[in-house]
Amino acid sequence: MLWEQALQVSKTRRTCPKESAAMRLEFQEYKVRKIVNVHKHVDGPWFWDKYSAHPYLGCRSGCEFCYERGGAYLRGRNPDTFDTLIQVKTNAVELLRKELSRLKPDVICCGDWQQPVEDRYQLSRQMLEIVRDLGFPLFIVERSPLLTRDLDLLVEINQRAWVGVVFSISNLNPALKQAFEPRSPGVKRRLQAMASLAGAGILVGTSLMPIIPVVGDDETHLEDVVRATKDHGGSFVLSGGLTMAGVQAERTLAAARRLDPALAEQWRDLYNWQADGKPNYGPPRAYNARLGLLVRELCACHNLRDRMPRYISSGPLVVNKRIAERLFLKTYDLDLEMARDYRIWAYRKAAWTVDEWSQSLADIYAARGEAGLRELPGIGRSIAREIAGWLDEEKIVKGGDSQ
Numbered sequence: 001m002l003w004e005q006a007l008q009v010s011k012t013r014r015t016c017p018k019e020s021a022a023m024r025l026e027f028q029e030y031k032v033r034k035i036v037n038v039h040k041h042v043d044g045p046w047f048w049d050k051y052s053a054h055p056y057l058g059c060r061s062g063c064e065f066c067y068e069r070g071g072a073y074l075r076g077r078n079p080d081t082f083d084t085l086i087q088v089k090t091n092a093v094e095l096l097r098k099e100l101s102r103l104k105p106d107v108i109c110c111g112d113w114q115q116p117v118e119d120r121y122q123l124s125r126q127m128l129e130i131v132r133d134l135g136f137p138l139f140i141v142e143r144s145p146l147l148t149r150d151l152d153l154l155v156e157i158n159q160r161a162w163v164g165v166v167f168s169i170s171n172l173n174p175a176l177k178q179a180f181e182p183r184s185p186g187v188k189r190r191l192q193a194m195a196s197l198a199g200a201g202i203l204v205g206t207s208l209m210p211i212i213p214v215v216g217d218d219e220t221h222l223e224d225v226v227r228a229t230k231d232h233g234g235s236f237v238l239s240g241g242l243t244m245a246g247v248q249a250e251r252t253l254a255a256a257r258r259l260d261p262a263l264a265e266q267w268r269d270l271y272n273w274q275a276d277g278k279p280n281y282g283p284p285r286a287y288n289a290r291l292g293l294l295v296r297e298l299c300a301c302h303n304l305r306d307r308m309p310r311y312i313s314s315g316p317l318v319v320n321k322r323i324a325e326r327l328f329l330k331t332y333d334l335d336l337e338m339a340r341d342y343r344i345w346a347y348r349k350a351a352w353t354v355d356e357w358s359q360s361l362a363d364i365y366a367a368r369g370e371a372g373l374r375e376l377p378g379i380g381r382s383i384a385r386e387i388a389g390w391l392d393e394e395k396i397v398k399g400g401d402s403q
Helices: 092-100 117-121 123-134 145-160 174-180 187-199 219-231 246-259 261-270 285-301 318-336 341-356 361-374 381-392 394-398
Strands: 006-015 026-032 051-053 085-089 108-110 138-142 163-168 203-211 237-241
Touching: 051 092, 085 117, 092 123, 108 123, 117 123, 123 145, 138 145, 145 163, 145 187, 163 187, 174 246, 187 203, 187 219, 203 219, 219 237, 219 285, 237 285, 246 261, 285 318, 318 341, 318 361, 318 381, 341 381, 361 381
Parallel strands: 026 085, 051 108, 108 138, 138 163, 163 203, 203 237
Antiparallel strands: 006 026
């Protein structure tokens, strides 16, 4: 049984009167057993979160390319209701306080600022108050400029711990937005929100995901987003290609066909999607590597990073977190180099080991040298030598303040 199974579902469905009959929005209130998802490993080298907690199920934006329409996210619900039925976890706030009070502080991805549900329930703001009160660092990934409503709380959390925000922007082309995410908030409003957060001293950047194949993956489209991020105070751009699976793949392909019938056929070729079969989950590895390297080059030209810097709290294990960050980043570099899978997995497993180890690597290295590092699970000779080199750098050995 899934951990987020409903305890109680309201029999009353409330509708939003401002919506047309064809796209009427319904709210369904229910209670859940748990609200905090504890990840097995930190999400490196992407968002670096260890926990997540969200108050709603479903999304009014209903982007055609959203992977959450299918799979396990909707818990078996009809995917066609993804953007017309928003389930509201009415006990989200009380559960969040109860569960976070039992957990070691680490980065939590929290909240959901979609309208109009957040206008009505304001659960995300109440969740931020708990994150602030308990001193947890906070990560947010959003399309909604409504987030600036809670700028006061974000500033308080950032002063007490840390806040990192990523705005999802797949492109700046109005035609592509209309085709694939017609009801999502305007891109200009998202960029204005980014500027507001950056002006308040909050780390903010862009999730350039998914990059739209063929019509949105050229240098001009990508640089438009990178430049806009720079111009609005962002400090990094993360990029990723479009995935295709299940009902989401069918809807995304249909949107491409409406935009240009020839585009749909090009996508079929890119994803090896035969008429009587299923598409590959992602485009070819070489295609993803090309995109990643191009975005990295564009970010360098505009003095941005292509990875989100990791928050690391002060304490005796700072060195482990910094070494783990380097190992995670190495896995991304190797992906872009199209290295063999076994090499990438070697660094990923080493990163997990180091990140979760309870003894300082600096102490281990000082006592037993590289031989001590090799005693850790998943740390072979070559990676131990690389870690030793990092430990020999003064700023790593000394640790330092959190980023």
